[in-house]
Amino acid sequence: MQVSLLYHTPNPERAVATAARLCYAPLGAAELMEGMSDERAGKVLATIMKSGHFSALEHASYTFAVDGVSRALTHQLVRHRLASYNQQSQRYVTFSDDPEVVLPQTVADDAEALSAFNTAIDVAYATYTQLIEAGIPAEDARYVLPNACVTKIVVTMNIRELLHFFEVRCCHRAQWEIQELAHRMLELAAPTAPYLFLDAGAVCRRGPCAEGKMTCGDPFERVVRP
Numbered sequence: 173m174q175v176s177l178l179y180h181t182p183n184p185e186r187a188v189a190t191a192a193r194l195c196y197a198p199l200g201a202a203e204l205m206e207g208m209s210d211e212r213a214g215k216v217l218a219t220i221m222k223s224g225h226f227s228a229l230e231h232a233s234y235t236f237a238v239d240g241v242s243r244a245l246t247h248q249l250v251r252h253r254l255a256s257y258n259q260q261s262q263r264y265v266t267f268s269d270d271p272e273v274v275l276p277q278t279v280a281d282d283a284e285a286l287s288a289f290n291t292a293i294d295v296a297y298a299t300y301t302q303l304i305e306a307g308i309p310a311e312d313a314r315y316v317l318p319n320a321c322v323t324k325i326v327v328t329m330n331i332r333e334l335l336h337f338f339e340v341r342c343c344h345r346a347q348w349e350i351q352e353l354a355h356r357m358l359e360l361a362a363p364t365a366p367y368l369f370l371d372a373g374a375v376c377r378r379g380p381c382a383e384g385k386m387t388c389g390d391p392f393e394r395v396v397r398p
């Protein structure tokens with residue numbers, strides 16, 4: 173899996189603080205942004221995070237390039253509706269019969285399972301190639317390709333959606349591949365807005381686990397905001 177932060181709103185914390193401050197100030201956003209000290213911005217951010225005035229978090233966005241992940245992962249990712257996506261097409265890109273797939277560790281660790289997995293992948297790709305060579309359009313031939321297929325996707329989320337995404341996908345209960353993606357995205361985003369991402373991550377970073385009987389029983393270290 174390769175994950176990179178392509179770009180983000182410049183000075184995201186100041187952008188968020190300015191938007192929040194606008195609600196209560198007689199000045200315009202441009203003036204507020206220019207005249208806001210770091211100390212003032214810090215106080216505004218603390219108020220937002222404690223009061224739940226989260227709409228201000230929507231004014232800063234992050235765009236990530238994600239390569240070498242499975243279609244099983246991207247199917248889960250795109251369930252997050254408050255985000256923008258572009259994904260490598262299986263209609264316009266034709267794949268070679270040299271299968272590029274994500275191999276789950278559980279399969280890799282079990283010789284019999286690995287052999288069955290490899291056979292299924294080989295058959296799927298051989299059939300795909302056969303269909304392409306027979307003139308079947310790629311958009312139809314792709315129906316035989318597996319969930320393990322490697323793909324690339326670009327995703328843009330604002331900070332409010334990122335925090336929600338981290339809550340549910342950094343959790344130990346999330347599926348391992350999307351869990352890894354969420355942690356990589358958090359590692360990349362956190363240094364750009366240290367205060368806003370201070371307690372970002374699984375729900376248990378901020379409070380009790382929300383998983384009830386399904387809890388993993390192994391909470392992340394709790395972070396208490398100053």
Ligand SMILES: Cc1cc2nc3c(=O)[nH]c(=O)nc-3n(C[C@H](O)[C@H](O)[C@H](O)COP(=O)(O)OP(=O)(O)OC[C@H]3O[C@@H](n4cnc5c(N)ncnc54)[C@H](O)[C@@H]3O)c2cc1C
Pocket residue numbers: 251252253254333336340341345346347
């Ligand atoms: C551990 C785990 C297991 C899962 N298992 C399954 C499964 O078995 N089957 C399955 O189908 N899915 C499953 N999911 C996916 C899950 O149901 C959600 O579709 C996915 O996590 C996206 O979350 P979301 O809807 O909260 O967030 P987003 O789409 O990212 O939206 C963020 C928030 O915006 C608000 N929002 C967004 N759209 C609306 C709307 N239309 N109306 C009102 N409020 C809205 C909600 O508050 C929402 O939480 C699973 C997810 C996890 C983390």
